[in-house]
């Protein structure tokens with residue numbers, strides 16, 4: 142059996158692990174345009190900020206691929222799919238045959254149509270190559286504009302600020318982290334940015350990059366007519382599934398490659414996982430791309446197991462985010478931006494203590510947790526995430542969910558300073574992420590995982606045929 146995996150990141154690595162658990166003899170080929178082992182993509186902004194050393198970036202070392210018997214093909218991309226011949230086309234016209242194929246080519250940054258975008262000094266920020274380009278450019282930059290105030294934009298902006306640059310974030314919408322924060326929380330976040338001297342312009346967009354005769358960036362012009370001086374620009378307006386190389390194939394592609402609950406595409410033997418796919422969203426009840434690391438990990442694991450003859454099913458996922466900047470912490474999952482009274486069928490529970498910077502919001506639909514948003518004290522993130530997974534009816538204790546004091550006696554977050562917690566009681570309690578549950582509640586909570594291993598077990602336990 143020959144397995145070919147296009148891509149060499151988290152989805153690919155978990156697929157390799159799952160394949161080898163079932164098949165020690167099959168050939169595995171990994172195609173990697175980037176000439177390096179898999180690395181922790183979420184850490185590249187931390188590396189730019191000088192907060193993590195270079196040795197923390199690799200997700201797997203060369204030895205891992207040797208131990209798994211993987212043939213790594215560096216410097217080549219999948220450029221086409223010929224399923225009728227059971228092969229893929231690679232850079233340079235080479236062909237590689239497969240028995241099972243995994244498309245794990247991730248996402249690519251969206252570059253909006255801005256005048257003067259092409260040329261030096263303007264970079265997206267999603268790969269190690271982008272990190273290296275920006276690090277090399279830093280010596281010529283004093284002022285930088287970050288286009289887009291999403292997760293990547295905000296983290297890149299913080300990193301550049303910490304490197305001593307004057308940073309202005311420009312966001313088309315009226316708030317920062319627009320797909321995570323709601324009105325109140327985004328005002329808090331903005332205040333935090335201001336406190337640290339970071340500039341932002343909301344409700345405006347960059348229409349042109351101004352360059353001098355040599356092509357060097359001089360600044361950006363905004364739709365409103367404002368001009369912001371800059372020597373560098375980071376474009377972070379979102380990523381799209383990397384389906385370009387597959388566009389002339391018979392694969393079913395909407396926004397991403399459409400997969401079933403085994404992570405198989407409409408072509409038998411061809412699987413897809415990670416940021417490239419459009420898989421089931423447990424909360425929306427529809428397929429769509431959700432581009433986060435833990436889902437790419439799970440999807441790769443399920444695809445790999447099924448490629449090697451397993452029968453694992455993906456129950457679905459939902460967006461989960463945890464981000465911090467300048468010490469300001471945000472954790473969210475599922476529907477987090479919904480405002481009270483926005484939707485009749487949705488109930489929003491909130492606890493807000495502005496003085497202490499505490500904000501907890503839980504979104505319920507039909508008494509089931511469909512999302513949450515918490516700021517600063519994020520100790521309940523595990524409980525809330527677990528409640529989303531479990532789809533448990535919370536009618537009996539919902540009034541306690543966001544309350545300050547009365548965490549239901551069934552679930553106690555481990556928060557130092559609230560009340561002394563004796564670890565002797567661990568014998569009677571089970572830990573789920575940040576929370577402890579008494580074993581007496583085990584039955585109720587067994588389908589309520591928050592650690593990734595537990596979520597993976599949930600996929601197989603419930604659906605193994």
Ligand SMILES: Cc1cc2nc3c(=O)[nH]c(=O)nc-3n(C[C@H](O)[C@H](O)[C@H](O)COP(=O)(O)OP(=O)(O)OC[C@H]3O[C@@H](n4cnc5c(N)ncnc54)[C@H](O)[C@@H]3O)c2cc1C
Pocket residue numbers: 147148149150151152153172173174175182183184185186217218219220245246247248266267268292293383386414415416417432433434435437461462463
């Ligand atoms: C700066 C940044 C910060 C992030 N922070 C977080 C975070 O805090 N939390 C979180 O959950 N998620 C975060 N993410 C998202 C997370 O990194 C992705 O969801 C995850 O990496 C997706 O994994 P993947 O395996 O699908 O693909 P990717 O990690 O995107 O990797 C794609 C792989 O495919 C290869 N490839 C590309 N084109 C081809 C081709 N034509 N042929 C063959 N191979 C190809 C690439 O070289 C790469 O090896 C962040 C992303 C970025 C960029």
